[in-house]
Amino acid sequence: MGNKMKERLVKVSNIRKTFGSGIASVKAVDNISLVIERGEILLIMGPSGSGKTTFLSMLGGLLSPDSGNITLDGVNITQMKSTQLSEVRAHTIGFIFQSFNLLEALTVEDNILFPSSLTKEDTVEVNKRCDRLLNTLGLANRRNALPKILSGGEKQRTAIARALINQPKLILADEPTGNLDSQSGLEVMMLLHDIAREQNVSVLIVTHDPRVEDIADRVLWLEDGRLIDRKAEKHVWVKDPVCGMRVDEWRAVHFVKYNNHRYAFCSKRCLERFESNPEVYIKGSDSPTD
Amino acid sequence: MVTQWGLKSLWFHKGQTLSSILGIAFSFLLAMFFAGVWQGETEQIVAYPQKVKPDIWVMQKGVSNMHMAMSFVWDWKADVIEEIPGVKQVTPFIYVNSIIHLNDNKMFGFIVGLLSAESRAGPWEITEGRMLESDDEVIVPAELATIYNTKINDLIQIIDQKYRIVGFSEGTYSTANPVLFTLKPKLERSLGSFGTYSYLLVDSTPGTNIELLLKKIQAEVNKVNVLSHQEFIRNDFAMASQMGVDIIFIMTLICISLATLIIGYASYSLVLRKQKEIAIIKAMGATNRRLLMTVALQSALISLLAYLVALVLLYILELIIPLVAPQISLSLTNKIILQPALLAVMTAVVGSGYPAIKILHLDPALVYQNG
Incomplete structure (x- = not known):
């Protein structure tokens, strides 16, 4: 990251969000503070129900925190009215979703241009930018296609182009590789990486996909509404000897010692299967790796 | 977008x-x-009064239209009106709305009793058959022939009397009140309304001021209502x-x-x-x-x-x-x-x-x- 990235784009201070009340209340986000630099790729991981979506919604101005402040590009968005928030979203934030969320009745080109219609930007300039995005993202020949005939990768590239059309300062990506095969997922990751590096756009990615870690400047773990900086913590990636999934040994709940060796598992089921016949699984399993 | x-x-x-x-x-x-x-x-x-189209309508006091109305005017009043300067002719007729029986069907009809077959009070277009010659004959709307499969010479009952259909006319049919034409004497006997007419159609001589004539008739003839054709139609249409x-x-x-x-x-x-x-x-x-x-x-x-x-x-x-x-x-x-x-x-x-x-x-x- 160059000096340009040291400039702060987002500052989150002590935000909290609780749903429900009394005994049924759930602390979705509990006193989170965070700074995102310009051009930084920040990855937020965590189990389901950890508060990732709530946090993302608050950063995107879609949900108000119960307390605390979110400053975006020097402007506190927590006290804004809905019309002001709409302005901020239209000009400053680009959204990318797991299920692509394209507008099904509009063509690829119209989907990409849609956010620009919510701003007062010059149409000629926007159209030129749209052409560039279509070419860069390999969608030029799909310009007039409806989303229903696109592949998953094409849909997500369209969604990325849509997120970029208004030249946002922040991109919020929710599981951007979640519905993609590994090749398309890799393409999308590289695109997000290039966007951050070349256009100095901050990219916040919420995901379960550990492959995305490869492009992240920083990885945060969100659990029970709290953030933990994973880069600052000790962690070890190992392979589950039963299913072959990558498991963080540091956080693994299911593990067993066998022949003086510690094995970690993604689930209780894998642990049970291992215990039933360890020799079958030990053959070919990896040693723990960093 | x-x-x-x-x-x-x-x-x-x-x-x-x-x-x-x-x-x-x-x-x-x-x-x-x-x-x-x-x-x-x-x-x-309102097709019937529209077609008749006199300059002035004269009817019983308190009556102001024709649809579903009943009017009695002494016959001598027609003679009085005819003598008023500016009046070209007075055409009286009797009129009743009643149930009629046709080929086992009952329907509501408006019956016009004419003083003569050549009356200006209708009928105007005979599509089949002939004009009236005697008072036990009737001319009915052609639509009735289509709907009820009626033919010339069929019998139709009006009030308590039978009439023979001698012609079919056009232009005065409606589902609510088909207009039938007959001659006055037999209808008058059924009604027992001797010496009276229902309405008087007054035509003026050319150049007469209708408004003045109307006021004159109203002034000279007691217990009648005198209306211009336009007002009569307006009232009838409003009522309908x-x-x-x-x-x-x-x-x-x-x-x-x-x-x-x-x-x-x-x-x-x-x-x-x-x-x-x-x-x-x-x-x-x-x-x-x-x-x-x-x-x-x-x-x-x-x-x-x-x-x-x-x-x-x-x-x-x-x-x-x-x-x-x-x-x-x-x-x-x-x-x-x-x-x-x-x-x-x-x-x-x-x-x-x-x-x-x-x-x-x-x-x-x-x-x-x-x-």
Whole structure:
């Protein structure tokens, strides 16, 4: 990251969000503070129900925190009215979703241009930018296609182009590789990486996909509404000897010692299967790796 | 682009949009059709006085029209009026509304008793048969021949007397009151109204001031009501229309309520189906105002298209009805045609009300719900 990235784009201070009340209340986000630099790729991981979506919604101005402040590009968005928030979203934030969320009745080109219609930007300039995005993202020949005939990768590239059309300062990506095969997922990751590096756009990615870690400047773990900086913590990636999934040994709940060796598992089921016949699984399993 | 999205979404869900348009069109069509039929019927009800068209009508005091009315004027008053300067001729006739029996069918009819077969009080167009020659003969509307398979020489009963049909006439039929013509003596005997007429048709000499003549007749003849032809027609039309006002109002209300429900349901189901997309659009920065305007535009467009479809269907009906149901008179006035256009606007506004509330309360954070 160059000096340009040291400039702060987002500052989150002590935000909290609780749903429900009394005994049924759930602390979705509990006193989170965070700074995102310009051009930084920040990855937020965590189990389901950890508060990732709530946090993302608050950063995107879609949900108000119960307390605390979110400053975006020097402007506190927590006290804004809905019309002001709409302005901020239209000009400053680009959204990318797991299920692509394209507008099904509009063509690829119209989907990409849609956010620009919510701003007062010059149409000629926007159209030129749209052409560039279509070419860069390999969608030029799909310009007039409806989303229903696109592949998953094409849909997500369209969604990325849509997120970029208004030249946002922040991109919020929710599981951007979640519905993609590994090749398309890799393409999308590289695109997000290039966007951050070349256009100095901050990219916040919420995901379960550990492959995305490869492009992240920083990885945060969100659990029970709290953030933990994973880069600052000790962690070890190992392979589950039963299913072959990558498991963080540091956080693994299911593990067993066998022949003086510690094995970690993604689930209780894998642990049970291992215990039933360890020799079958030990053959070919990896040693723990960093 | 939000508008474009709204319109393209309608096109994208063509089936649902089309069924909504047809449903609303059908409601508009019913409203216009009923109003048109009633208008046509009303016009036919006043067809007889329209055709007679004297300068002045004279009738019993307190009576001001013909439809469903009864009037008695002493016969000598016709002679008095005939002597008034400016009066060219006075044509009296007797008139009664009564149940008539035709080939085992009962119907309501207006019977005109003429003083002579050559009376200017009708009938005017004989399509089949001949003019009256004796007082036990009757001329009936040609439509009755079609509907009840009636032929010349068939017998028809009016009050307590039988009459022989000798001709069919055109121009004075309506479902509510077909006008039949006979000669006065036999009808007078049935009514026991000797020495009286029902109405006097007064024609003036050329150049006479009708208003002055009217006042003169009113001044010189006691216990009569004297009206210009225009006023008499106005009264008769008002009376005929008034009888159906409530029914037409209720029918229109039902049809428009139905249209409003359909447009409301169509808009609401579209909003429901599109709520994820609406959340996306909101998340991307669209204001509620913009989305509401789009939904209103969608509703307005559906209503407008429904109105146009209803108009096309109505004109097709106007062409078909005389062929398949000649007894139905359909009259499409500007008011009947334009009224649903205004109602369509109202329908669109009311129909998009609930979907609008749904949009206002739609949480843009819904974008993070998968599926």
